[in-house]
Amino acid sequence: MNNYKIVIEYDGSGYNGWQRQKDDSKTIQGILEDSISTLVKEKITLTGSGRTDSGVHALNQVANFKTNSELNSVNFLYSLNGMLPRDITVKKINKVKFDFNARHDAIRRDYIYQITTVKKAIYSKYFHRIYFSPDLNLINSVIPILIGYKSFKSLCRNTSDKYDFKCDVFKINFKENKSKGELYFRISASRFLHSMVRAVGGALLDIGRNKIQPQEFKDKFISGEKIKTTYLPSNGLFLSKIHY
Structure with missing residues (x-):
């Protein structure tokens, strides 16, 4: 075998x-x-x-x-x-090796989410279009609280008490290409909950347009209280790399 x-x-x-x-x-x-x-x-x-x-x-x-x-x-x-x-x-x-397991041996998973602020004719299906320019300073002000071994219960669709909400997040960043009107949201973690990437990305964008206040986000994230946010559509999301 x-x-x-x-x-x-x-x-x-x-x-x-x-x-x-x-x-x-x-x-x-x-x-x-x-x-x-x-x-x-x-x-x-x-x-x-x-x-x-x-x-x-x-x-x-x-x-x-x-x-x-x-x-x-x-x-x-x-x-x-x-x-x-x-x-x-x-x-x-x-x-x-016979005992290699693609799921259990993975130590880190990277995702990238593609956003555009302008209309695209080519590759439009792979970008989520938004109609505002997010404040990246506001977004960056809350990112540190998400880094590390944290509970993402506040951003999880399944909030059953029996569910394991802990994820070890290594890196999150938003990068902008102003000349193309594009934004790239990247996140790297040991594991992800169902729809977690789209929930985190949506919450950060909501912060960037003042729909969620940074302090409110931090308080709810720490307490595990549900954060009402916009789940980004799936079309802009890519699993980019698996680390072993």
């Missing part, structure tokens, strides 16, 4: 997220598992580094699968990508 690690790029626009569903909805994992299973002539199961929500994209999603086959990486990639739809590409494959 062999264990293989793959790196995947996909446009999540037409998919119901990464994870295979019981109702046979169109998912990234489902398409990949079916295609790989056909090639190796046995049923395989993909373990992804994490689940992306419906409509979210990935530049470097990582997954692994086990098979009895000994694969030639060049031939396998060529054949697999020939079977996959145009919006899914497997960029790399390599044989790894």
Whole structure:
């Protein structure tokens, strides 16, 4: 039995997220598992580094699968990508240790969210358009409170007492390209709660347009009180890198 690690790029626009569903909805994992299973002539199961929500994209999603086959990486990639739809590409494959697990061995996950303040004709589907110029000084004033091993209960959709809300956040930043009217929100953490990236990004933008006051945000985040904010749409979100 062999264990293989793959790196995947996909446009999540037409998919119901990464994870295979019981109702046979169109998912990234489902398409990949079916295609790989056909090639190796046995049923395989993909373990992804994490689940992306419906409509979210990935530049470097990582997954692994086990098979009895000994694969030639060049031939396998060529054949697999020939079977996959145009919006899914497997960029790399390599044989790894048998106990490697794409999810449990990942130590950090990076996301990037793309925002535009101007109308775009090209690549518009990959940007969330806003109609205001956020105050980055206000946004940057609250970012430090989010860094470290913190509870994100106040920004989580599932607020059940049994849920684990703790995440170790390593980095958050907003960068602006004024000449293009673009903003890039980046966040890196050990793990993410459901819709957490879109909630954090939405809250920071709400702070940047004075819809949420910085001190109110800080107080509620510390106490775990629900922060009413705008969840950013999924189209601008990319899983950019997995660290091991």
